[in-house]
Amino acid sequence: MLQIGLIREEKQPHDNRVAFTPLQCQWITRNYPQVNITVQPSDWRCFKNDEYLKAGVTLSEDLSHCQILLGIKEVPPEKLLAGKTYLFFSHTRKKQPQNQHLLQTILQKNITLIDYECLVHEDGQRILGFGFFAGVVGAHNGILTYGKKTRTFSLTPVHECHDFKELINHYFGTKLPPLKIAITGSGRVAAGTLEVMGLLGIKYIPPEEYLINNYAYPVYTQLKAGELYLRRTDKTYSREDFHLHPDKYDCRFLPFVTATDILMNGIYWDERIAPLFTWTDLAKDNFRIKVIADITDDTNGSVPSNLGDSTIEDPVYGVDRHTHLKTAPYLSDTVDMMCVSNLPNELPRDASQYFGDQLMKYVFDELLKEHSDTLHNATIAQQGHLTERFSYLQDYADL
Secondary structure, three states, rough: OOEEEEEOOOOOOOOOOOOOOHHHHHHHHHHOOOEEEEOOOOOOOOOHHHHHHHHEEEEEEEEEEOEEOOOOOOOOOOHHHOOOOOEEOOOOOOHHHHHHHHHHHHHHHHOOOEEEEOOOOOOEOOOOOOHHHHHHHHHHHHHHHHHHHOOOOOOOOOHOOOOOOHHHHHHHHOOOOOOEEEEEEHHHHHHHHHHHHOOOEEEOOOOOHHHHOOOOOOOEEEEEEHHEEEEOOOOOHHHHHHHHHHHHHHEEEEEHHHHEEEEEEOOOOOOOOOOOOOHHHHHHOOOOOOOOEOOOOOOOOOOOOOOOOOOOOOOOEEEEOOOOEEEEOOEEEEEEEEEOOOHHHHHHHHHHHHHHHHHHHHOHHHOOOOOOOHHHHHHEEEEOEEHHHHHHHHHHHHH
């Protein structure tokens, strides 16, 4: 019998999401009689303890009988059980300093760590992620912030809604003023932002028309990587070459700062990639953007005015375009920044169901195999030792 445990999210602030919903647990145990699932009770999980009990799932504080433990966010080092196999987002593969002690403890406790972020299909595309709901919530928050800043309309905050269905109900009859929205990216995050554009009836305009025309109704355009970045030498774009040599590409976003009211940023970024604009651009009189929903949320990244994370409870801060300092939100001559790092946690029930669905489709059967290349390639540590693929983390683990 394979014993799987769903751990309680202990990282502060508490995350409300979970790897499997009650009904997903029920389906697994009915269709895989060789598998048993135990759920650690939680007072803050989006699905209540009673919902798991009603689905016939066992609740237990003690998960020491489980071989595999599933979470979402980083597990506090002191909560880790020695010798177990864990799956969660560890945020260690880029040597993130805040999680160095976490990886060190994983190795000390002979733990096997499979990182969700490293699970990929054969073509290299990530299997798991919450990007779609990050896009939904980020787009909603960006529009809500614009309404507050301009005092022209109001929307209900997402976290006040029970689920996505209730959020959609709030859109009925919502009338937005003429405004122009630029969306960057083409992945899961962008798909979520486009969902909100459709639900609110915001019309798509091709980039070249968007730049030169004004409209009597709300519109958006989408800028994919191939439209945003061109190789300096021959003014072409190759996805493979861009990911290998992004420093050889120029960013072409600048014209859009004069034609855009809200920027919804969902583009992939690393430190070698040129930012969308500079502080100098931000200070110019023709910089029109009033609100930036930086959904990918890289501090000082593709959006230089991202000065750090905001929170679900306090999602927006202003940035003075000349002093580069944080201000109160919704002032007249500032850019308002929405940089919430855990956006999907505003729709935790839907986000959990989507995540669990992907987990069941593409990962669960791999857990039952004696050997799985998919899991092996995502295994950062195996029984207390870094795997060969992640051996570059050794100095990070030794410090």
